Amino acid sequence: MSIPTATYRIQFRNGMTFDRAAALVPYLQQLGISHLYASPIFTATRDSTHGYDVTDANEIDPAIGGRAGFDRLSAALKQAEIGLILDIVPNHMAASLENAWWHDVIEHGEASAYARYFDIDWSRKLTLPFLGDDFDRVLANGDLSIKAGSTSGKPVLAYFDSEYPLTPASWQGRESDVLAMRDPAAITALHAQQPWQLTSWRTARSQLSYRRFFEITGLVGVRVEDEAVFADTHRLILELVHAGVVDGLRVDHVDGLADPLGYLQQLRQAVGDACYITVEKILAEGEQLPDEWPISGTTGYEFIAALSHALIDDSQIDMLHLTYEAVTGQRNDVRAGLRAARELMVDRNFAGEFARLLAIAGNVTQQEHRNFGEAELHVALRELLIAFPVYRTYGQAAGMPLAGEELLLQVLEEVKHSASPAALSFIQALLLGAVTEQGEHDAAEFRARFQQLTGPLMAKSVEDTLFFRNNVALAINEVGAEPLPHAFSVAHFHEEMQTRLAHQPDAISTTSTHDTKRGEDARARLYTLSEAPALWAENVTRWRQLNQSHIVTLDDGDAPEPAVEWMLYQALAGVWPATMHATDSAALEALCERFIPFVEKALREAKLRTDWADNNEAYEEAVLSYARQLLSPQNTAFLEDFGHALQPFIRAGLVNSLTQTVIKLAAPGVPDIYQGCEALDFSLVDPDNRREPDFARLAEQLDIHSAPDFSQQQDWLSGRLKQQIVARLLHLRRDRPALFRFGDYQPLSVAGEHADKVIAFARQDSESALLIIVPRLIFTDAQWTHTTVALNESLAHRQYRNVLNGETYAIAESIALDNVSYSAPLVLFSS
Structure with missing residues (x-):
């Protein structure tokens, strides 16, 4: 099996095609990527923005270039010696009329050849909850009619653009009569003869007759535990693997399957031992993957949770909770909230x-x-x-x-x-x-x-x-995180990395994905709130006063309420561009266009005063109006105050960003670079985090030949500094794969006045050693004076090369950090 040294996630669709991805291959090669990690590429519903709503598992989507485009991308990757990992979706398909298998099930009911392909309760009719209201009301409004299907010519029950096929027994022999049918009572009677029933979308929660993906009615569960279904849904996947075109698979939502172990064993047997397999799986604190799963590990959400231990200030996180309660006037009982x-x-x-x-x-x-x-x-x-x-x-x-x-x-x-x-x-x-x-x-x-x-x-x-209700520290509200309050410590982080090396050294290590709640650099910045909770609360109190006139009093209370105000300011702090000027009206407008959809989603996901199913329009509009006002160019006093007050959090956040980046690239696991995150990523939850980055700018600013210059503020703010560090370490990983895959993970002892400001560890195998020394908690005390890192006998008395600037050092038993800049991570390699 060829284990990746680093993956690069590309989101296809929304303009990204195979040919455009092929054009990025030279850039990925220069960056040091070993494998392109592709979002689902199989045919999905028309205008799909993500590809997880598959309609044909055995066709490469023409919308992104089809098989011909895919082959061109494959050829470009092969020439550059870059592998390919595909994201596959065995748990569900689109419950869409575009899905030929689903369409056949609707037309023929339980007699369909595909009736057992989907997880349907056939003890009753197939429910299709896609109407805007109850069937009778929709019919009375004239929104339902019988006509000849636009593609089949057979009678269908039409609802706007949707054409539901009628079962043959209900119209054969009287086709002309059925097509002429206009009487509502007759249409109702014809509807009753179908193996399915159209219902209001509101009935899905209680009356759905098929297993769905989470709460998404448009995604129907697939029974891959059935050998015939497995074979039919994996035909093209296996062809690509066996042809040597695909080197690895990422299995989406493995926990949704009836028998994950059975599926993974069957998949492993089908693809062979050489295929790299990971699974999307959320591990709770202390939980490990079952040993018998024949895979390399997870897609890495637990890695994000471990990083929070390295970057949260445990000595002050409780104060952040207390200041939140003081500002909101509410006791924050997370256990009760859960x-x-x-x-x-x-x-x-x-x-x-x-x-x-x-x-x-x-x-x-x-x-x-x-x-x-x-x-x-x-x-x-x-x-x-x-x-x-x-x-x-x-x-x-x-x-x-x-x-x-x-x-x-x-x-x-x-x-x-x-x-x-x-x-x-x-x-x-x-x-x-x-x-x-x-x-x-x-x-x-x-x-x-x-x-x-x-x-x-x-x-x-x-x-x-819960993560949209509990707004104390948004950085902690991340996929895979422990929801209840708990202690944070560097010692625990080290324990997690040692466990990772022991249990899943070849798993993906991620810091951003298409599903994370915010981009990695937004999270890195918001971690710093735990270092200055009193200052943050003071800021929020002042900002609330500046915007007090925009609060609206409704029958059910103020809008926004204090807890939502706190959330808005924190979310805005996370997404605020590092180079933003409060007077830049165009930039403010662009930010507002991204921020408002997030606010709407946050309110509805919280399910407190509004919801996806039952919108409280007055409340939503009041909060959205408040959010728009925050970013209005006319709101000068607030914007200037906000931008100025945010500066120390921005500076500390950029340091955190480099720390988590270096850790990800050096710790156990296969680091994944989510598209564009080799530079700075201050995105919000999807769809904002699925926007295409400026690849042209990324390619232009990458310079792998010059050393990162930590004195250039512009390089910090543009993300160029982070990008250069990523490239340097990825090339080292590519050159020394055994060190990163098999090397020990050794926490290093730090002593002295600022020992709590340092994270230090080593990776070592029989041939080489790597020392990592990176800063933490530097918001108010950015120095390392009178602080040393001790080395054990196997690491001491060696010649080390600084991977970032090429300088060499002869190091004895310890490293004194007095003259080391806290802002420049130490990455020292010895062979």
């Missing part, structure tokens, strides 16, 4: 999935004559789901592995006083496979669906609800 978010998901957003689980369990109770009622079972199942601490367990048809059993027993112990012991014991038996032979089939289905539900519940309650 439970409330999980309750909302179980009771409302995933009510249909919960009801299906409850029904399956109820079938078994009837078969086994259990002595508790449905209400007790309801409470027990609900409490278990709410308390579940990780994304999922990995039980199979044969039962639950030991790690899963231990976790389940832990959760059962936690909820034992909140639910019926008999009902909890029964659910335990279902999940562990300890039921009678009569209930075995239902128990296996319950186990699979329970495990497929806990992940979406966790993701939507934490990442997409």
Whole structure:
């Protein structure tokens, strides 16, 4: 297997095509990238912005260049000796009429050849919740009609541009009568003859008859656990791997599958041992991938969580919480907030999935004559789901592995006083496979669906609800982060890196993705708030006063409320361009165009005073108007104050940016550079983080021959300095792959007056050594005087070369940092 030394993620679509990517290959080669890491390339819905809504898994999307364009990109990569990793989507496809398999299922129902390809409950009609209102109202409004399909010529039920095929038995032999049908009652009767029913989009939460991806009704679950489905959905993927065109695969949302281990074993067998495989998987604190998974590791969200330990000031983070409570006038009980978010998901957003689980369990109770009622079972199942601490367990048809059993027993112990012991014991038996032979089939289905539900519940309650409600420190609200308050320490960071080397040394290490809540440099800047909580609170108080006149009082309270004001100022601080001038009206307008969609999304994801399903238009407009006013060129006093007050956070954030970059490139794992993040990235949550960077500027400013100049402020602000450091270290990784893949990770002892301002570690193998010494917590005290880094015997008394400037040093037992600039990371290599 060829393990990447560094990957570069490219987001196709939105203007990025294969030919445009091919033109970037010389730049990627110069940067030092070993593998291009492509977002999904298979045919997706028309105008898809991301490619995860696949409509044809066996066709390369013509919208981005088709097979011919893909082959041209492959040839360019081969010539440059750059590998290719594809992002594949086995869990779901688009529930779209553009999807031929889905279209066939709608037309023929359970008789379709593809009826078992999708995870559909065929005990009832296929629900299609794509109407803007109830069927009867939509029909009465004249929005539904019968006509000949625009491509097939067969009768269809048309709803605006959507044409739902009628099952042949409902029109064959009377086609002309059906096509002439205009009477609402007749259309209703024809609709009733279909194997499907059109319903309002609002019914999806409670009445959906198919498994969806999270809450997205337009994405239907695929049953890749079925060998025929696996074969049909992976035909082109396997062809590309076997042809040597594709070197690696990134498996999207592996936790959504009925049997992740079974799928990964089948995938490994199909692609062979040489294919590099990683999975998108969120690991909770202390959780590791199952040892038996035949993969190289995750896509790296846990790496972001580990970095927060290196860059958060634990001695002052509690003060940030206290100042938040003082400003907002609210106690910030995160544990209670987490439970409330999980309750909302179980009771409302995933009510249909919960009801299906409850029904399956109820079938078994009837078969086994259990002595508790449905209400007790309801409470027990609900409490278990709410308390579940990780994304999922990995039980199979044969039962639950030991790690899963231990976790389940832990959760059962936690909820034992909140639910019926008999009902909890029964659910335990279902999940562990300890039921009678009569209930075995239902128990296996319950186990699979329970495990497929806990992940979406966790993701939507934490990442997409709590992280938009708990606004104390937005930098910590990141995919893969621990949601509850906890201690931060460099020691813990080192432990995480040693664990990473032991368990998944070939996993991807990321700092930005298409799914992160904000760009890596925005996060690096916002970490610094933990170093100056009183100053930040003082700033927020002053800014609130400056903008007080724009608060609107509504029936349900002020808009925005203090907690949202705090969030707005912090989010704006993170996205504020490093070179922004408060008088630049064009730049303010461009920033506003990005900021307003974020604010709308943040309000709706929080699900407090407005929601995606039930918009509180008056509230939203009041908050959006406030946000627009913040960036209005006429708001001179605020903008000048904000820009000035932000300067120390900007400076410290840029140092943090270099620190996390150097760590990512030197620590265990395969570093991924998300498109454009080799320079500065102050993006917000998607879709803002999926914007295409200025590749022409990036290529123009890259100079791998000159040493990074830390004295040039413009190089800091433009991202050129970061880019040069990335290139230097990527070339070292490419030249010394064994050191970074197999070398020990050794935390280095730091002593002296500013020991807490330093992160130091070494990578070492039998041939060479690398010393990394980088700054932290420099917001108020940017110096390293009277501070030393000790070296053990194997690292001491060696000649080292500074990778960033080429200087050489003879180093004895320690490194004195008195004359070392805190802003210039030390990257010392010895061979």
